[in-house]
Amino acid sequence: MTRLRIAQVGPVATALPPAGSGSVELVTWLLTEGLVRRGHDVTLFATGDSTTSAKLAACYPHGYWHDTTMWPWELYEMLNLAAAVERAADFDVIHFQAAYYPLSLGFARLCPVPLLQTLHHSPSTDEVRLWSRYPEAPFVAISNEQARLLSGLNVVDTVLHGIDTDSFTFREHPDDYVLFLGRFTDGKGVLQAIDIARRVGIRIVLAAPEDEYYQTKIAPLVDGTAVEYAGEVGHDDKVTLIGGARAMLYPVQTGEPFGLVLAEAMACGTPVAALDRGAVREVVEDGVTGIVFDSEDAMAAGLPSVFALDRRRVRDRSVARFGAMRMVDEYVAVYERLVAEGVPRAPVPAGARP
């Protein structure tokens, strides 16, 4: 194995790993830990209050989520990435994970080593049109669904996210409720989840941060029996809540590029009932780790089939597909390929001399 010198550039909104929610932070941190475990020489560009087995390069003592004087946040992210690019001679590859998206393009033709961007949202066609000014800049997609949206850009690979499957305890015998876990938004489909649970006649537990959406649209539906609100939960409570659920309901309304919470549910052995949107079919193995439905009606009708899935098998498939080291090894393969190929060449502008 070649020992790679890798700069991993995380977001600087909060510490890595994040104390609360923060999927980009969590994935970046897990990847960093795994790269160190595989023997690579990794430098993590993150806030000073981060915890890592890699070398920590901290521009700031803490993140801008915790300090209103750190504004505009975009400049903090930019200078964190710039700090890595300035030290390009120390690295074989630089991997940028943060928003805003995709800051790395501005450095693409100035950085003497490959600069890779993982994108964590679903880009609009307007965004991709701008980004295509840099058709050679390498992206990793987090699903084929996202790769499709990045058409015209240099998507070097698709790497599904990994999770720390060890920290999600398997539970064979759940309690008698279904779970909604996520943010309270129209896009996440929380109202649909509540409706489906009611129609099926099973209790639903909701776990998400309390916000205005909760106050106006959800709280009136919470009765403590049929619909229960558990607040925002930390990791341990999350694992307990997931493990106790007969299924996780995921009636997502908008196309999302991944669904980390689905992988987490499966790791506890809890099957998912999901709507067929975005990357859902890439995360859920239909009929094995969950069932993918075309409509809320179909989900309500098919929920008993979800409950009937083999929870041990759900767990095993999640470990096999979403174990952090699978993600780590796939990224290493991407890095090795980029390093072998060298910095991608910008296309020669039309009309320029050969």
Next chain:
Amino acid sequence: MTRLRIAQVGPVATALPPAGSGSVELVTWLLTEGLVRRGHDVTLFATGDSTTSAKLAACYPHGYWHDTTMWPWELYEMLNLAAAVERAADFDVIHFQAAYYPLSLGFARLCPVPLLQTLHHSPSTDEVRLWSRYPEAPFVAISNEQARLLSGLNVVDTVLHGIDTDSFTFREHPDDYVLFLGRFTDGKGVLQAIDIARRVGIRIVLAAPEDEYYQTKIAPLVDGTAVEYAGEVGHDDKVTLIGGARAMLYPVQTGEPFGLVLAEAMACGTPVAALDRGAVREVVEDGVTGIVFDSEDAMAAGLPSVFALDRRRVRDRSVARFGAMRMVDEYVAVYERLVAEGVPRAPVPAGARP
């Protein structure tokens, strides 16, 4: 004279020169025109619908003020600057003018030629603390007041803005009103201006874009006689309005780094009555081109003395101090110095080997 190869990087919010308001756009455009007039080889990075005597390098056909799909705007500004830095071999110096502030720092240690930033706002101490990660990156301040706020950074010079004094017609005999010209905000002091005019018993004309502040706070005070609203005015109407005013009232409440409208008033021969805030004393020659007051009471009491100032002398001093070519020549001197000194060196980090 050395012929310099200069990249002038303007904002990409709208065309240069701007059709409506846009002081950063106007100053950048004037500077560019003047540099060409002085015989330099200038490339202007701006929107495709800009008009310039320089070579135009346009990443985008039009600006993001006119196109909601161009979002987030910060990335458009960043990639416009990146386009100039990528072509650094073609330039002796790159001069960045746009917000957000100051994007240039991210490129400071990656750009092989000097990269100069003119700042167009008053930075907070929190901003300057972040920016001081790049203590060698060259800034031009637009007033000594702003330079003071940039303490700890590499402020290579202070260059007051210039205006196209030829386009502001001198008028010796004004009508019988005073003028407020600017945006309707608490900071600009429009309510104070109205109050002062009323106390003095002179008609006041207000010229600024109609907005919510106007609707809620100003419109009830407009009676068409003592207080008149002229709307947002184009250049020709602006010159007519200014020339007809006995004085411009500028009871600014917050410290601003410059006051382009003051120089414009003076160029028409119209003296200004200004509060002593921010850079006002650097723009107004107290007792010559206007009077600087400590309070609204003093301004009301002293307005007759402002009216009595010699309008011909006001005009002459404005032409001498704020003519565009004075600004151009001062910037050329800065460029020549930066080119002679080479790219400023980053400080050696504490603990690094010598």
